[in-house]
Amino acid sequence: MATAGDAGIRLQILEKMILSRRFEDQITELAEEQGRLPGMQILATGQEAAVAAVLALQDDDVIVTNHRSHAHILARGADPNTLMAEIMGKESGVNHGKSGTLHLIVPEVNVLMTSTVVGAAPPLAAGAAFAQQYTESGAITAVFFGDGAAAEGSVHEAMNLAGVWKLPLLFICENNCWAGAQSYQEHCSVGNIASRAGSYGMPGDLVNGNDADDVLKTARDLAARCREGKGPALMELATYRMHGHGEFDKQHYVDPEELKEWAARDPLTMYRKRLTEEGVATAEQIESMEQEAARIVEEAVRFAEESPYPAPEAVLDHVWAEARATR
Amino acid sequence: MREMHTGVAIREALTLAMEQDERVFLAGEGIGTSIHDNPLMPTYGLLEKFGSKRVKDTPVSEAAIAGLAVGASNMGLLPVVEIMFFPFMTLASDMVVNHAAKLRYLSGGKSAFPLTVRVKAGLFPAGCQHCHNLEAWMAHVPGLKMTFASNPADAKGLLLSAIFDPDPVIVVEDMGLYFMLGEAPEGDVRVPLGKARIARQGTDATVVAYGGAVHTAMAAAGMLEAEGVSLEVIDLRTLVPLDKETVLESLGRTGRLVTVHDATRFCGYGAELAAIAAEEGFASLKAPVRRVAAPNTPAPFTPPQVEYYKPGAEDVVEAVRSIL
Ligand SMILES: Cc1ncc(C[n+]2csc(CCOP(=O)(O)OP(=O)(O)O)c2C)c(N)n1
Numbered sequence: 001m002a003t004a005g006d007a008g009i010r011l012q013i014l015e016k017m018i019l020s021r022r023f024e025d026q027i028t029e030l031a032e033e034q035g036r037l038p039g040m041q042i043l044a045t046g047q048e049a050a051v052a053a054v055l056a057l058q059d060d061d062v063i064v065t066n067h068r069s070h071a072h073i074l075a076r077g078a079d080p081n082t083l084m085a086e087i088m089g090k091e092s093g094v095n096h097g098k099s100g101t102l103h104l105i106v107p108e109v110n111v112l113m114t115s116t117v118v119g120a121a122p123p124l125a126a127g128a129a130f131a132q133q134y135t136e137s138g139a140i141t142a143v144f145f146g147d148g149a150a151a152e153g154s155v156h157e158a159m160n161l162a163g164v165w166k167l168p169l170l171f172i173c174e175n176n177c178w179a180g181a182q183s184y185q186e187h188c189s190v191g192n193i194a195s196r197a198g199s200y201g202m203p204g205d206l207v208n209g210n211d212a213d214d215v216l217k218t219a220r221d222l223a224a225r226c227r228e229g230k231g232p233a234l235m236e237l238a239t240y241r242m243h244g245h246g247e248f249d250k251q252h253y254v255d256p257e258e259l260k261e262w263a264a265r266d267p268l269t270m271y272r273k274r275l276t277e278e279g280v281a282t283a284e285q286i287e288s289m290e291q292e293a294a295r296i297v298e299e300a301v302r303f304a305e306e307s308p309y310p311a312p313e314a315v316l317d318h319v320w321a322e323a324r325a326t327r
Numbered sequence: 328m329r330e331m332h333t334g335v336a337i338r339e340a341l342t343l344a345m346e347q348d349e350r351v352f353l354a355g356e357g358i359g360t361s362i363h364d365n366p367l368m369p370t371y372g373l374l375e376k377f378g379s380k381r382v383k384d385t386p387v388s389e390a391a392i393a394g395l396a397v398g399a400s401n402m403g404l405l406p407v408v409e410i411m412f413f414p415f416m417t418l419a420s421d422m423v424v425n426h427a428a429k430l431r432y433l434s435g436g437k438s439a440f441p442l443t444v445r446v447k448a449g450l451f452p453a454g455c456q457h458c459h460n461l462e463a464w465m466a467h468v469p470g471l472k473m474t475f476a477s478n479p480a481d482a483k484g485l486l487l488s489a490i491f492d493p494d495p496v497i498v499v500e501d502m503g504l505y506f507m508l509g510e511a512p513e514g515d516v517r518v519p520l521g522k523a524r525i526a527r528q529g530t531d532a533t534v535v536a537y538g539g540a541v542h543t544a545m546a547a548a549g550m551l552e553a554e555g556v557s558l559e560v561i562d563l564r565t566l567v568p569l570d571k572e573t574v575l576e577s578l579g580r581t582g583r584l585v586t587v588h589d590a591t592r593f594c595g596y597g598a599e600l601a602a603i604a605a606e607e608g609f610a611s612l613k614a615p616v617r618r619v620a621a622p623n624t625p626a627p628f629t630p631p632q633v634e635y636y637k638p639g640a641e642d643v644v645e646a647v648r649s650i651l
Contacts, residue, residue, distance in 0.1 A: 038630050039452035089452075089629030097629035102454050116456045117415070118387045151386035152418075179387055181360045187386035249362040312635030315627045327592075327622045 002213045007280050013055050013212050014275055015289050017048040017268050020071040022293040023080060026301060027070075027087065027101075031247035036305075038089050039100045044071040046176070046242030049267040051075040052212040053142065053172055053235070056219035060110065060139040062132070064125040067102050067116040068174070072144055076109040084300035085307050091314075092307035098318060112141075118179075119152025121145050122171060126158045129169035129232075140168040140226040142219075148179020150193045156200075159232070163200035166231035170223055173234065174209065176241035181253045194236040202232045209237025210267040213274075239267070328480075328512055334505035336479035337369035337445075340486040341407065343515050345377055348405060351490060354383040354392055355409030355445075367505055369445075370409070389415050393422035393444065400442035400495075401430070407490055413448040413499070414459040427495040428470030442496075443489045449502035449539070450589060450637055455625035460590035465497050466567050466599070472520055473497040473566045477504070477541035479511040481564050484518030492520060501538040523570035525577070529559035532583035532647050535574055535600055537563040540587045540638065547643035558647065566596060574600065575608045582613035585646045587638060592620035614650035619643050 002010060024043045030036040044050070047068070054063065054075035065072050073083065078094065086093030087101045094106055102116040113124050125143035132139050149155055150173060162169045173193045177184045190196070197204025205222065207214045215237060222233035240262040244251045251259070275281040319325040331339075344351045359374030359382045366372070374382040385392050389410060396406040410419050427440045450458050465473055472494055476482040482500065489496035526541060527548050536544040541562045548558035559577050563570065578584050584604050586597035597618040604616050619638045627636050 039454075039628060097632070098454070098627065100452065100454050100628040103456060116454070117418075148387040151388045151391075153388065153390050154418075180357045181362045182357065182384055182386070186384060245362045250364070252364045253360050253362075309629055309631045312631045315624055315632040315636050316622060319624050325622060325624045 002216070009055055009216070010213070010275060010280055013052045013216065014271055014281065014286070016051045016055065016075040017212065017271060018289050019080070019293045019296060020044065020048050020051060020074050021268055022297045023074060023300070024070055026297045028243070028247055030301070037087065040246040040248065041087070041101050042067050042246060043243045044068050046262065046266065047071065047174055047209070047239045049210050049212040049215050049239065049271070050144070050172070050174055050237060052216040053219040053237070056216055056223055057142055058139065060137070061223070062110045062112045062128050062139065062141045063144070064113045064121045064128060064141060065111065065144045066114065066118070066121050066146065066149065068146070069104055069114055069144070073104055073106055073109070073111050076106070076111055078106045078109050078111065080296050080300040081303040085304040088304045089309060090304055090307040091310040092303070096314065096318070097310045119145065119149040119154045121149070122155045122158035125169055126162050126167055129162065129167035130165070132168055133165075138227065140170060140223055142170040142172055142223070144172050144174060146179060147173060147175040147177070147184050147193060148182070148187060150196070151187050159196070159200040159202070159234070162232035163202050166229065168226040168229070169232040170219070170226050171232060171234040172219070173236045174239055175236050176239050178241050178245070180245050192236055194234055197234040200232075202234055204234040204236070206236045206238060209239030210265050210270065212267060212271045328510035330508050331479050331511050332367045332505060333479040333482045333507050333509065334367040334369050336483040336511040337486060337500065338371065338373065339511070340483040340490070341369065341373060342376070344405075344407070344487060344490045345381060347515070350403065350405040351407060352381045352383065352404060353407050353409070354385050354395055356385055356387055356392070356411050358382065358409050359384040369500070369505065389418035390422060393419035393427070396442040396444065397422050397426045397440060400440045401438055405441055405443075405490055407443040407445060409445045409447070411447060412457050413446050413461050414456055416446060416461055416465070419444070423471070423495070423497070424468050428468050432470060439493055440495045441493050443486070443498055444495070445486075445498045445500060447502050448499050450626055450633060451502065452628055452630070452633060454628040458626040460588070462499060462566055462590060463594060463596045466596060471495055471497055471567060473499065474520065474564065475499040475501070475537040475566055476564060477501070477536075477538055477562050479507070479509040481518050481524070481562075483511050484516055485520070485564060487515060488517045488520050496520070499538065503539055518564065520565045521568040521570055522564065523573040524562045524564055525559065525573070526562045527558065527560040529557040529581065531557045531581060531651065532585060533559045533561060533574070533577040533581045534585045534587060534643060534647070535561045535563060536587040537566060538589065540589050543638060543640050544587050544643055546640035547647065550640060550644050551647060556647065556651065571603055571607070574603065578604055578608045579611045582611050583647075583650050584608075584612070585617045585619060585643060585650070587619040587643055589621060589638060591623050592618055593623045595620050617646040617650055619646050
């Protein structure tokens, strides 16, 4: 498990978890104030321990993610200002207002691609991992997908290809128990997704996805394996989606008892408590992380709200490398 | 006639078909238990009414959903499956394009695929992986039929015809219309596939539209009327088979044609209409055909660009003026 030498990275994990929670709580507030955010907002609230998997990677490793990406991207160190601006559809947004919350792409920090087509991320990631293998770069790709996505054929096809070609690809399934309004039991015929790894010749580890130390350890081990050329690996984070599928979704189909049980296992509360008890972080340190996160997020909202929308005609830009598209 | 929302009218068609015929079943992602707790959504309450044998929430697997429809229809059932958003037809397309549309032909007429695929379409702020009007792709595939209703009565009547049609039918539903009120008849009143409707009679130019774009065309007709210009508006209702006769007859009366759709322009459905006018209605044409459509870009997310992208009544008015 975590060792004395891990204090630095564990503090970083806690810091990013705090930032992600604050960032998304702010989005929840904005979503409730009609008109301040366009579109739907899909949050990772309750799934922040995944941050540890991101921090287990090296900077030159590549991430491919999906519609539930805020925690991954913030953990990579992307600029919260331009992320918030993008979520608001502003010109200063990281994708010039073309993406919104769903397809945030930040190549500067090696968030290579994001797809909101469920199940599309793994085959795209196989391509990225192939390029890393081909160029002998020594880097690996980590791909995030949901338990619902694991039902798509594309995910199985990507796992098979990665297994056969021994691609440096770490599959990370965030099993948050839901896909839209369908529970995990409704779309998966076996107890867990990690066990599918055997069919594709790779190791598959099921971890407590609300325990950042568990996530860190397993992600490190499996990433090291990928890096050594031993082929792909699969890790499944058993976690829970605390908000609905979009902030308008009040989860009428969820048993409130289930929500309560998972709230008692909140990954952020648990990690904060553990690091304090172990003397890794002091209460003052944590308090200052909270304040810093609040400041960063406040600044991001100010930046985003003060930024103008892109010009309407800019809808014609970015279709091609050079020329504008036609009306 | 009674007024109802389009979403409710669609549910009436599904309910009537299921009550009438045990072979009808529904399948799709979240069609039973949905994240939308909204009685205006088409499949709201159907799981409670018909049970989980006939209303099936599927895993997120469009190929499996479409394959299910192809296999079950070939065995004599009447599947009505839902593809959540139009872009995800690309994932269902192997089953729909290479199988549903082709296996009757390949069997020399021995096999039948009486399936219905309901596809939700529309421009909403989620970005272009959720919004993409692909009707021209689907219309290009021989063997598929396709409807695209503009109002509750047609949404209900066309869906009933589609469900009991012996061929695979893609039923495109403009999601914005779910929340629109309009008249709809009671009972099993069907709208035949392949019959367009003259939504408004006029003498100076013909505007051909379908789905939500019909309302754009009607708004333009209202604006032009104030200037003394009389527009005829045709609501196609079915894109395949196309009711060419109604279009050409109208063109014969007005001599001018404008097409309107929310899909992008290049190789869009309007191009087919323009080609038909040129090939078969050339003698009637007093001016070039004009197409009103979205620009040739993926659908935008940010509000000012959505506004710019979606063809509006002013665009239709301008197109008509340019050929008067
Ligand atoms: C191919 C495809 N089908 C359907 C959808 C609609 N959709 C968006 S998210 C989602 C559920 C995905 O569940 P899961 O993979 O478990 O991810 P989670 O949202 O739970 O993180 C669905 C069905 C989609 N975006 N793409």
